[in-house]
Amino acid sequence: MTYFPEEVVEHIFDFLSSHRDRNIVSTVCKAWYRVERLSRRIVFVGNCYAVRPGRVMARFPGMKCLSVKGKPHFADFNLVPHDWGGFALPWIEAAARGCPGLEELRLKRMVVSDESLELLARSFPNFKALVLVSCEGFTTDGLAAIATHCRGLRELDLQENEVEDHGRQWLSCFPDSCTSLESLNFACLKGEVNAGALERLVARCVNLRSLKLNRAISVESLARILARTPHLVELGTGSFTVEHRAEAYQRLIHAFRKCKSLKSLSGFWDVAPRCLQSIYSICPNLTVLNLSYAPAIQGADLVKLIRHCFKLQKLWVLDCIGDKGLAVVASTCQELQELRVFPSDIYGTGTAAVTEEGLVAISSGCSKLNSLLYFCHQMTNAALITVAKNCPHFTRFRLCILDPGKPDPDTNQPLDEGFGAIVRSCKDLRRLSLSGLLTDKVFLYIGEYAARLEMLSIAFAGDSDKGMVYVLNGCKNLRKLEIRDSPFGDAALLVNVGKYETMRSLWMSSCDVTLGGCKALAAKMPRLNVEVINDRDESDEMEENPSDMHKVEKMYVYRTLAGARNDAPEFVEIL
Amino acid sequence: MQGVCGFDGGVASPESVSSVSKAAVAATEGGEEEGLVVDDVHGGAVGEREEEREVEVSNGEELELGLTLGAARKAKAAPARRGACCRILTAKDFPSLAVRASRRSHSGSLASSSSGTNRGGGTAGTKRTAESVSPDVGGSPHPPSQMVVGWPPIRAFRMNNLFNHPKDTTALKKADVDNGVDSTSKTASGSRDQEDKGCATRSSFFVKVKMDGDPIGRKVDLSAHHSYETLAVALDLMFHKPTMAFALATAAHGSKVSKLLDASSEFALTYEDKDGDWMLVGDVPWGMFLETVKRLRIMRTSDANGLSQPVHFGKGFYYPSTLPVDQ
Numbered sequence: 001m002t003y004f005p006e007e008v009v010e011h012i013f014d015f016l017s018s019h020r021d022r023n024i025v026s027t028v029c030k031a032w033y034r035v036e037r038l039s040r041r042i043v044f045v046g047n048c049y050a051v052r053p054g055r056v057m058a059r060f061p062g063m064k065c066l067s068v069k070g071k072p073h074f075a076d077f078n079l080v081p082h083d084w085g086g087f088a089l090p091w092i093e094a095a096a097r098g099c100p101g102l103e104e105l106r107l108k109r110m111v112v113s114d115e116s117l118e119l120l121a122r123s124f125p126n127f128k129a130l131v132l133v134s135c136e137g138f139t140t141d142g143l144a145a146i147a148t149h150c151r152g153l154r155e156l157d158l159q160e161n162e163v164e165d166h167g168r169q170w171l172s173c174f175p176d177s178c179t180s181l182e183s184l185n186f187a188c189l190k191g192e193v194n195a196g197a198l199e200r201l202v203a204r205c206v207n208l209r210s211l212k213l214n215r216a217i218s219v220e221s222l223a224r225i226l227a228r229t230p231h232l233v234e235l236g237t238g239s240f241t242v243e244h245r246a247e248a249y250q251r252l253i254h255a256f257r258k259c260k261s262l263k264s265l266s267g268f269w270d271v272a273p274r275c276l277q278s279i280y281s282i283c284p285n286l287t288v289l290n291l292s293y294a295p296a297i298q299g300a301d302l303v304k305l306i307r308h309c310f311k312l313q314k315l316w317v318l319d320c321i322g323d324k325g326l327a328v329v330a331s332t333c334q335e336l337q338e339l340r341v342f343p344s345d346i347y348g349t350g351t352a353a354v355t356e357e358g359l360v361a362i363s364s365g366c367s368k369l370n371s372l373l374y375f376c377h378q379m380t381n382a383a384l385i386t387v388a389k390n391c392p393h394f395t396r397f398r399l400c401i402l403d404p405g406k407p408d409p410d411t412n413q414p415l416d417e418g419f420g421a422i423v424r425s426c427k428d429l430r431r432l433s434l435s436g437l438l439t440d441k442v443f444l445y446i447g448e449y450a451a452r453l454e455m456l457s458i459a460f461a462g463d464s465d466k467g468m469v470y471v472l473n474g475c476k477n478l479r480k481l482e483i484r485d486s487p488f489g490d491a492a493l494l495v496n497v498g499k500y501e502t503m504r505s506l507w508m509s510s511c512d513v514t515l516g517g518c519k520a521l522a523a524k525m526p527r528l529n530v531e532v533i534n535d536r537d538e539s540d541e542m543e544e545n546p547s548d549m550h551k552v553e554k555m556y557v558y559r560t561l562a563g564a565r566n567d568a569p570e571f572v573e574i575l
Numbered sequence: 576m577q578g579v580c581g582f583d584g585g586v587a588s589p590e591s592v593s594s595v596s597k598a599a600v601a602a603t604e605g606g607e608e609e610g611l612v613v614d615d616v617h618g619g620a621v622g623e624r625e626e627e628r629e630v631e632v633s634n635g636e637e638l639e640l641g642l643t644l645g646a647a648r649k650a651k652a653a654p655a656r657r658g659a660c661c662r663i664l665t666a667k668d669f670p671s672l673a674v675r676a677s678r679r680s681h682s683g684s685l686a687s688s689s690s691g692t693n694r695g696g697g698t699a700g701t702k703r704t705a706e707s708v709s710p711d712v713g714g715s716p717h718p719p720s721q722m723v724v725g726w727p728p729i730r731a732f733r734m735n736n737l738f739n740h741p742k743d744t745t746a747l748k749k750a751d752v753d754n755g756v757d758s759t760s761k762t763a764s765g766s767r768d769q770e771d772k773g774c775a776t777r778s779s780f781f782v783k784v785k786m787d788g789d790p791i792g793r794k795v796d797l798s799a800h801h802s803y804e805t806l807a808v809a810l811d812l813m814f815h816k817p818t819m820a821f822a823l824a825t826a827a828h829g830s831k832v833s834k835l836l837d838a839s840s841e842f843a844l845t846y847e848d849k850d851g852d853w854m855l856v857g858d859v860p861w862g863m864f865l866e867t868v869k870r871l872r873i874m875r876t877s878d879a880n881g882l883s884q885p886v887h888f889g890k891g892f893y894y895p896s897t898l899p900v901d902q
Contacts, residue, residue: 162731
């Protein structure tokens, strides 16, 4: 390719949209490596400890968008101790030095301090978009810095972060000259914002298309806001407590009718069923509906609502919808691609639950379904086999049977055959989460059939090391493997150590892996970080020098070019 | 007449429904195996009263409590008062019930296990449980979801924001009215209401609990309790050790209190407070306890001697700092 001018090569590379493709072409030859690295604009770092921030900036000086992920996925469920790591500051510092042209930053599961946000706000004159997902460590002071200093900010998207409310009127810090906002999401904040400032802000940001409010915003305020933003495409309501006879409610209905572009709705905190009627006029246009934070809405009201939503592509709902409600979804929402059913009552068996019947109904009605997250109380092999037959297009299939290790209630058999049918039928399956009673057999099926599988989550499953071995030897495209409370030990861990360099990470907790096994792995594979995470509570009971036979409570293994990290807390041992 | 009561094997949350589960004592390092059985005492339609309490109490009756391994719940009767005292049954009392042999006897997680049982019996057991309304009976060998740390896999943000919704407090109030529980519970639900209004305070309040000799730590949601009694009963159920069976007071004594709160049992419930001191649970008002507790530990009483108890000096409480006597 030396006779092709570099501009042409670069232009060809522009058509490569996936990171993987760009990574591959950069390994072809030195010339391509150079062209590729100078022209890459979007950089994705799946594990913040896999590479040093400075190295990323040096390789991609033209970077405009950076995405970084920090803690392992199981941190979402409190399995990773609080100060394990995943700090954003080193990345922001390195970007400030090496890529001052940065425009977008997306962080997931990282610890973001106010100091980092302040540095971010001051370091990048062209900064346009900040997206923080499941992060923590910052307060509204940091947000105030962003609002104050980021001229030309287009997007501020805060999803499910733990943000400390310092009471500062951060939203009022957006200067009057700020008119560029297109997307603003502060639904996860607990504190109040100045309603007047918010209304003025949305009024002057004429390009605003996505607005997600927090629970502190009243219906009165929402009605006034909607009156100013008739072109909104995505809306997250604030608190929806209102007396349906109130004038504010009437104004709200009127405002909704004016919003002809609304396609996505979420929020609905505290909504009373009667008030759902206010959105009936919008429902026929909706493609995305998230009612998963509205437990007061029971099945019947949900059903009435959903009957209007025939264009729905994405639905997040609580299991109050019931199997019957899911049947209505199946008959109404023929375009449905993604469904998430969350539990509304995890402490007991509850009457408001869904079972395998609901899932089967969905599968028979919604043939385009490709992404599922389903919490239920029971599942049968027969149902899973039917679902596999009806919906062969699953790319993400996550089933969570609330009772760990529960068998098929009809046959008392493990669910191996059901999940086996899923992996056999869904050839494009990229993500799978298992639950229920499972033996090594399900892993045999997964290893053999799930050729495209990239992420596998295992809990309370398997009988012996063989299960894990089937997966490690089988799934060619496996990138993330996370296992908890399953009987896999050192033999499985060490059977195919080279595999881990082809993966992003491996998490094992409450399994049978010993300290000796971890040490052996670390010794054989110097380019892996093998982290042994000790629960702080254990440390007063642990011996000074635990023997190699000692079982490791939590282990996190990941490939890295950066060597052992230097910010690990004392309860993390990096072998 | 010996009564047997149904119970919910997890958190003593008022809106929790009784579930049948196969949770059993976490086997000790020695591979000790234990099975627990629960059965319901009063007659009545299965499925009646879905918001069921964990434990049945009947004045003057001796009650037995255990976790079922697939035995059908025969009935749920009137809502139970908490704080019943029971004897834990073992698999030896119910030899026909099958239990999946523990494959994790030396690990941390709870697994039901029993010697000499087989799958066949389990089927029978499961069939009987299938008749009950509760969809949660399936004879799984693992503890019910609420007992396990980090399960069900729901993001912490959702847990904190959803599972303390006013709807829950409504159910809580209703249940309290049914139970005739006194006003302290209303305070608890009232304060939870406040938290629901989006203040920065915590809505659910999980603290870690560890028991001496048990390698697995658990978590308990203190905001789901309104008194020491309910908490102690919930912890009893979480950490079934054979020796604790004898540590539980019987109704015959008239004290409906878990032995954890009683000085004469083998185990004592202690907590670490904000200052890092380990204190015996039970001496300060519940609300004060909630403000100061960081984590719980079920200590062997031999270790707990010399533990500080708050000493009442006039108006205030004085907490001498002390170290537990170590063996």
